[in-house]
Amino acid sequence: MRSYMNLSVAPCDDFYEYACGNWKNLLTNTELAQALNVSTELQVAQKFYNACLSAVVFPFPAAEPAYLKLIRSVGGFSKNPEGVANYLAMLLLYTMDAKLKGEKYHKDYCLSMVRFSFPHLLNKLYMADQFNERTRSEVYAIVQEVRNSQRKALEKVEWLDPETRREAQLKESTIESIIGSYENEEITTRMIQEIRGLDLKEASYPQSLIHLRKLVTRLRRFNGFHYEELHNESKPLDFLLGMQVNAFYYNLDNSIYVMAGILHPPAYHPDWPNSLKLGTLGYLMGHELTHGFDTMGSNFDSEGEMRNWWSKKSRAVFEERAMCFVDYYDRYLIPEINRNINGKGTQDENIAVSGGLQGALDAYRNQMKQLKNRSEGANATLESEKMPGLDLSPEQLFFLGFAQLWCADYEQEHYWEELGKEHTIDKYRVLGAVSNNHDFSQVYNCPSGSPMNPKNSCRIW
Template sequence: MFSNLSRLRVTIFCVILYILVGTYFFECKARSVGDSSNSENLIKDDTEEYLKSYGEKMKSYMNLSVAPCDDFYEYACGNWKNVRPDRFQSNYKKNNLLDIDFTLRDEVEKLLTNTKLAQALNDSTELQVAQKFYNACLSAVVFPFPAADPAYLELIRSIGGFPAVDGAAWNASSFSWFNMSAHLTNLGVNGLINEDISPKYPFRPLLEMPVLGFDHIVQTDSIAKNTSRTYKMNEKRMQSYLQAYNLTTNMISEVIAGVFDFWREALEISNTFNGCTYKCKVISAKKVLPKYYQWKSYYEIAWNGLFFNRWDNTADYCDHYYEQLEKVCSKHPEAVANYLSMLLLYRMDAKLKEEKYHKDYCLSTVQSGFAYLFDKLYMTENFIDRTRTEVSDILQKLRNSRRNALEEVEWLDPWTRREALLKESTIKPVIGSYKNEEVTSGLIQEINKLQLEDRSFPQSMIQFQKLVTRLRRFNGLHHKELPKDTKPLKYLLGIQVKAFYSHRLNAIHVMAGTLHPPVYHPEWPSSLKFGTLGFLVGHELTHPFDTKGCQFDFEGHMRNWWSMRSRAAYQERAMCFVDHFNSYHIPEIDRNINGKSTQDENIADNGGLQGALDAYRNHMKQLKNRSEGENVTLESEQIPGLDLSPEQLFFLGFAQLWCSDYEKKQYWIMLNQKYTIEKYRVLGAVSNNPDFAQVYNCPAGSPMNPQADTCRIW
């Protein structure tokens, strides 16, 4: 037993030890708290600096001399074309949303040198191939395009010949316009065989009407005169290729005239079918026409014989059309061969306007051609759980908003409402991308088959285009090895600017590449996030209930789940959008928007914008209730430098997604698309939204608050 003195000594020692240890931990904790506070302050400062910078960028897009109630698009986007980055873009559409491609391109440039990441993912060999191709592209001559390079001419001669260049050496009797078209599909060229891929297993080819022309699609009326814009643009493109072969002016004119003569006769056939594959099928079915005899050649040349025995007379092919087209091609063999030869050159052409875009072109080409490799690297490096969680949360709030709308709308009868709510409840969300390791691995391994020629970039480019086509056809070529529930390849690609809804899967997809400004940034206030990302999600969540989506049930089957009364009420409301958008005049081309062809996208814009605003308001209500209960101050819902309320910022963020810059030809192209030209998307959405008028204090009768005949479904 211890003595009292010993016991006292032990007690004193323990107290001293306790004090020392306690002091040590207290000091450590104090330093830790101080460091954390400093870190938080630094993060806060960085966030404030970023938000200030982004506010300046948003403001730079605006034309503040225009009142928002007069023309909200011009107010939000009037200066965008003057400040947007000057970079290469192969897409004919130029808008702020699609400019995220530039951000992704910069990420690809970083990933090109990230050998450690590639090694960790066992993809270093494939990355080396991509690096080699990229470096070859940088050192090659791509502007002006070397159309007369021997590699291109040799390829053309091997698949059909170039009579404009070969002259008497070209043999018309051995020329097959169909086989040359089939060979061109292996290089991604849709000549007189226009190939798409079915999105459903077994992913066989779908063939549509050929689309004729180069920079501008030709129509009968658009090339009736040689002074038309369409005529001049296509003439100029063909001249550039033929001049590279040192042909005389008279010879060039003769070749071009022959191509236009062929186009005119070919268009006469297309016009009888109204350009619609479905009508071809109906005609074939009624007349019980035999299969067009050359299809077997196409399947042997393009698909190694796959799928040839899997279809009947009325599957996806217009046999009657091709019977008629063959007669025209037989009359113009030289013109057809010249046209197809120049189409191949057009495919290989970088189409640069200036040399300064050379690097951007190479990055863009590498990004698209090696997409699945860079997607794997990008998703590993960039797509974090925080982003996925927040996007999931916003998506769920938008779904709650959509569900409330379905429950509250008065014109739905109980039966149809029940079916609609069932469909909404079974929508499957995919955020980032869909995963299929087996297919992705196979796609990446295809890169190792790319044969690059050190001394000839055109030779490498030819092999590259063959690789791109093999990748596009991958699921179809390997369908026997894949399960029947395999998804289309586009679902696997996270590094793309895309959000979409699949009717067959009843699924909404928000791809990871979309989650950059002007769509999303984690430091933005919720007002901006809901106006941008929230709108895009709400847009896609409206598609299950647009005029096409209404034809599919909750399992993705085509089925009429609408009562006659509800369908009639829906169609009446949908027709309002047709009439409204028909009234928008495009002064640049003296045409009006086609309200019928753009109907579903306009309905989705209207529903998405309202749904996003409702979701934002509910979100803020929940935050306010929680903060009052916990006595916490809410974060600011504004952006520094923009004198806008949170809900005004919401609408500005939406509008600035669609800031755009059009050349005249792009108006003509967009006129035939399912999307409304961006300016009128904005004007149509906000002028049909009463909340917008209230938020921006627009007087009744002003352009953005017409009040009369406003359209709304949900």
């Protein structure tokens, strides 16, 4: 059997045999399947590829070498080395194919490849140009406002018993806020210096592309390759990339990360009124903070350790309220594909949307209360909270800003793609959040019992 690990050889003459003939020989190793805790033959081969050739990210520095050692210790793949080589070569070629539909896409593809391949270098340039201390200070203040409202919610929520409440308050009090990005200048510098090792072949685009992919793999697996010299508390490399459009809560260190890349419209602009800032960025902060207290986050304590800190009574009420969200979203029918939202699969995100929206609104109202107390005229304060040309009250603008974060134009195929993901399809993410928020129905005068102001709604925090 011919081996195609030499990528200069094209398997065109016997491609069908190449693609189909080796498949069963390669994927019948049940011993490896059990060792890697996967159930299908396809997953076995995919995990092997991810561990060896793909730019897979390992969150824990020590995990990658142990993973590779486990694979090498299982002898099944060595029984059919040609089959392994053929499969991995085909998979590698497939992943390196840009699948472009025309020459007009070449430039954008090349730009995206540069961005994907050298993110830490470009991030350094981006942060110097796009992020400053004024922005960091204001965003940190917004996070603190939302945290204050979350703290008050934990104090007054009636269904928590005293012991569980103390644990929840301890967890909230120890959350660390990282604004812009996580910083580790030593690792950033080393990642940039790795680029010097890129070997470009002017006469061979395919060979240069292979070398580029090898460099990307080395960079993305930096923590794994250097796990012996890195501190045990090293963060995933993506945490260093402030230019990414993202904000997230990280259970393992009980921290919220607000990346610089998200600090642009429609999420944030420094000149917006507070009503819009809290409805957009404030909501996003509240959303991520609530993840620390959803069905997954509630399993981690204040130190990021997985531990059950709940009493049986409080946990039972929590699960009952969480199930309310499952049932509520299950009822949303997507007429374009005649399918319902998966309430169970999107449960934690829906809980975070609800908690984040309420937390941001409470933070905004508290902020306005303080401003009115310091201001000479309450009317002047309210006027400054409106947007010129929009006949909306500040709180109406707050909810409008939240909704516009998720404006999207879906084709039918997009509904199918999004249906199985952890986030609810954008339209129903918005509708589900505001219809479960009593303040929204008051602000927009929604009739009682209407779809936007139902008699039975869901809330945890």
